[in-house]
Amino acid sequence: MRSKFDEQLSQLNDMLVEMGAMIEKSIKRATEAIVNHNKKMAKKAISHDKDIDQMEKEIEALCLRLLLKQQPVARDLRLISAALKMITDMERIGDQAADISEIAKFLIGKEYIINLENIPKMAELTAKMVTESIDAFVKRDLELAQKVIDDDDAVDELFDKVKEDVIKLIHDNPDNGEQAIDYMMVAKYFERIGDHATNIAEWVVFSITGRHVGEEISADIGS
Amino acid sequence: MKFVLSEVNLWYNDFQALQNVSMDIKANEVTAFIGPSGCGKSTLIKSLNRMNDLIEGCKITGFIQLDGEDVYGSMDVNLLRKRVGMVFQKPNPFPMSVYDNIAFGPRTHGIKNKRELDEIVEKSLHDAAIWDEVKDRLKKSALGLSGGQQQRLCIARALSVSPDVLLMDEPTSALDPISTGKIEDLVMELKKNYTVIIVTHNMQQATRISDKTAFFLLGEVIEFGDTDQIFSMPRDKRCEDYITGRFG
Numbered sequence: 042m043r044s045k046f047d048e049q050l051s052q053l054n055d056m057l058v059e060m061g062a063m064i065e066k067s068i069k070r071a072t073e074a075i076v077n078h079n080k081k082m083a084k085k086a087i088s089h090d091k092d093i094d095q096m097e098k099e100i101e102a103l104c105l106r107l108l109l110k111q112q113p114v115a116r117d118l119r120l121i122s123a124a125l126k127m128i129t130d131m132e133r134i135g136d137q138a139a140d141i142s143e144i145a146k147f148l149i150g151k152e153y154i155i156n157l158e159n160i161p162k163m164a165e166l167t168a169k170m171v172t173e174s175i176d177a178f179v180k181r182d183l184e185l186a187q188k189v190i191d192d193d194d195a196v197d198e199l200f201d202k203v204k205e206d207v208i209k210l211i212h213d214n215p216d217n218g219e220q221a222i223d224y225m226m227v228a229k230y231f232e233r234i235g236d237h238a239t240n241i242a243e244w245v246v247f248s249i250t251g252r253h254v255g256e257e258i259s260a261d262i263g264s
Numbered sequence: 265m266k267f268v269l270s271e272v273n274l275w276y277n278d279f280q281a282l283q284n285v286s287m288d289i290k291a292n293e294v295t296a297f298i299g300p301s302g303c304g305k306s307t308l309i310k311s312l313n314r315m316n317d318l319i320e321g322c323k324i325t326g327f328i329q330l331d332g333e334d335v336y337g338s339m340d341v342n343l344l345r346k347r348v349g350m351v352f353q354k355p356n357p358f359p360m361s362v363y364d365n366i367a368f369g370p371r372t373h374g375i376k377n378k379r380e381l382d383e384i385v386e387k388s389l390h391d392a393a394i395w396d397e398v399k400d401r402l403k404k405s406a407l408g409l410s411g412g413q414q415q416r417l418c419i420a421r422a423l424s425v426s427p428d429v430l431l432m433d434e435p436t437s438a439l440d441p442i443s444t445g446k447i448e449d450l451v452m453e454l455k456k457n458y459t460v461i462i463v464t465h466n467m468q469q470a471t472r473i474s475d476k477t478a479f480f481l482l483g484e485v486i487e488f489g490d491t492d493q494i495f496s497m498p499r500d501k502r503c504e505d506y507i508t509g510r511f512g
Binding site for chain 1: 467468471495496497498504507508509510
């Protein structure tokens with residue numbers, strides 16, 4: 042029954058997984074660029090952003106085609122509308138990885154006055170959140186989606202640590218200001234990536250349950 | 265509540281077409297009945313104004329109350345059908361003029377005064393959103409109208425006897441999208457003054473025009489609730505499989 046439609050939904054899943062992998066790669070390249078002064082990786086992450094944008098357009102076109110031709114209802118409608126919302130967050134993550142890489146490019150050749158230890162931690166955690174949120178979507182795994190949402194607290198904690206470092210750096214020597222601000226920006230981009238991954242996970246929860254995160258079970262439509 | 269149904273069972277000889285159907289149908293709402301062919305939705309709609317009385321071997325148990333009054337009690341069937349009008353899948357205008365089609369019901373109920381009849385005809389045609397299209401051809405045969413116009417004429421004919429409830433059995437399945445759109449707009453307008461119960465195989469139509477939806481399967485009401493809930497988050501898997509087209 043509706044095998045063509047099911048085939049197209051499966052294609053949508055595959056494309057989301059592919060876009061998720063592209064984003065993960067971008068985050069890793071941006072991290073490599075910033076941590077190890079790797080210009081090549083910075084360039085790759087920046088140019089890769091176009092591919093991510095293109096992927097977003099393709100997924101959006103597929104979703105609109107499905108809405109038009111299949112007139113989905115119930116779980117199909119939730120799935121397609123969630124996918125449409127998710128790709129916006131995914132595209133923004135791509136932008137932020139490119140933004141981090143731009144800063145990395147600017148810092149190449151300059152000696153770091155600060156210890157970057159929290160940046161790779163933020164990078165690793167946010168990349169994992171992205172992967173797991175897409176995984177949760179494909180497997181309809183509510184628990185995994187909730188884990189991603191919870192993990193955002195850890196990203197926020199790391200961001201707070203970076204903020205403290207930055208304040209200290211500027212306090213110790215105002216000449217550190219420029220690099221401290223760059224450092225702060227990079228951390229902020231990672232913090233935003235965490236927020237976008239959380240948004241993705243929240244859309245996963247909606248696609249599975251029909252409720253937005255935070256909505257009471259008793260607020261179930263029609264009850 | 266306009267209709268209250270309680271444990272309604274219906275048999276056509278040995279075949280049980282409805283099983284323990286209980287539901288409350290609110291006044292001034294549009295209630296859609298959906299489900300696969302042969303699931304009992306048309307049978308139930310016909311039970312509401314006792315159209316099944318005409319079928320030999322039909323037996324019904326349980327209660328159907330209209331405004332608190334037992335439909336299968338001592339109620340006058342002609343008056344019941346005046347209160348609960350019906351529009352069918354295929355437009356079925358009488359082979360007479362547009363005017364006489366509309367005046368037929370009121371005349372049957374004893375209205376003879378020409379001015380009164382004129383008023384009823386004009387109002388009914390207005391309410392059915394077809395007045396502008398037929399006002400200059402009231403004396404011409406209704407059979408000359410298009411399918412969509414004929415269906416709105418049939419709605420006007422049902423409205424001419426001032427019913428409370430309008431039953432519609434797949435009223436747009438034989439119509440083109442433009443006529444369908446007009447009927448759908450009309451239904452949403454009519455619910456201000458009438459209670460509408462519509463059988464439809466068109467899921468999008470049910471989502472567009474109804475407030476409540478009942479999903480039928482093998483003579484049972486499987487799920488009944490707000491249309492928005494049924495089409496976004498149905499509770500029953502069979503209902504979800506049906507509306508998403510994966511039934512079977």
